[in-house]
Amino acid sequence: MTIILASTENMPYDEWLNWRKKGIGGSDASVVCGVNRYKSPVELWMDKTNQIPYQEAGEAAYWGNQLESLVRTEFTKRTGIEVNLTKKLLQSEAHPFMLANLDGECIHPxxxxxxxxxxxxxxYKVSEWDDAIPDEYMLQVQHYMAVTGYMGTYIAVLIGGNTFRWKFIERDEALISMLIQLESDFWKHVQDIIPLPLDGSKAAAKFLGERFPNSISASKTKLPDTAIKFIQQYENACTNVNKYSEQKQEAENQLKNMLGDNEIGTVDDRVVAWKSISQERLDGKTLKTEHPRLYKKYANKTSYRRFSIKAAM
Known part of the structure; x- marks a missing residue:
């Protein structure tokens, strides 16, 4: 059974964003499962618990929305299958934390x-659509089928502006069962404001910085034995970062040498640029020396916590 939470027709965007925070939407499913390439579960948790400000959608998301009607029209043109718009926010009655905002509905024979x-x-992602669909979209449509109870999904895609494909995806009960469990566990963390296990995302680092902005006690604390594993992980990563940073710099130097006085070079499907950019910056050091009072008046004092690992004395 599906509940209609609200009509999205002519709904202000800010209101739509607030509705999205009342549950887990289809595009959130891959984030909850940890397979989204652009967002981490910790970041999603912070979003749902109103701990990070709204971020404007990028160019790709913007044009995806603008071209949605074109993709829908082309799908009907090629298949003869009509698509009905459903401007409604849907909710699963069995699992109220699961929401769906469909692009449309159609009839399968x-x-x-x-x-x-x-x-x-x-x-660049054309190969991901050869035999199947990307994992994040598979999770999204299975989430929608969990909410609606439907047995299938037509998904159509415009790739690179000139390649059109469409596929029919059948309902996968095993995958839906897994999704329901993972999303249920995630939503408990949201409802109870319990942080998720930390990962390596910037959102997790931001969360820690805001939770512990200053060191209060200068005394030493005994860390648990599990800290050894993370110290080794950190030190190994630092070693690899240094190695790959040197390789990155070598490649950059070689390419700069190839460009010489030229600003742009091309090879295969890549464009290499080494552009001249002029900037004006305030010379704080000179200002402090020549005009100390003015410097002191406008200088901002900031504080942060520096992290390091070293051998005990």
Whole structure:
């Protein structure tokens, strides 16, 4: 059974964002499962618990929205299957934390009413659509089928602006069962404001910085034995970072040498640029020396916590 939470027709964008925080949407499913390439579970948790400000969608998301109607029209043109718009925010009655905002609905000759999902993708991702669909979209459409109870989804994609493909995805009960469990566990963390296990995302680092902004006690504390594993992980990563940083710098130096006085070079499908950029910056050191009072008046005092690992004396 599906509940209609709200009509999204003419809904202000800010209001739509607030509704999204009342549960887990289809695009959140891959984040909860830890397979999203652009967002971590910790960042999603912080978003749902109102701990990070809204971030404007990037160019890819913007054009994806703008081209949605074109993809829908082309799908109907190629398949003869009509797509009905559903401007509603849906909620699963069995699992109220699961929400769905569908691009549309259509009819399958065997499975009946189905989900329709429109996508756009970079030309570099064309291979991901050869035999299947990307994992994050598979989780998204299975999430939608969990909410609606539908048995299938038509998904259509415009790749690189000139390649169109569409596929029919059947309902996967095993995958839906896994999704429900993972999303249920995640939503408990949201409802109870219990932080998720920390990962390596910037969102996790931001969360720690805001939770412990200053060191209060200068005394030593005994860390648990599990700290050894993370110290080794940190030190190994530092070693690899240094190695790869040197390799990165070598490659950069070689390419700069090839460019010489030229600003832009091309090879295969890559564009290498070494542009001249002029900037004006305040010379704080000179200002402090020649005009100390003025410097003191406008200088901002900041504090931060420096992290390091070294051998005990």
């Amino acid at each position: 065997i499975h009946g009413k189905c989900v329709f999902e429109a996508k756009t993708a970079s030309a």
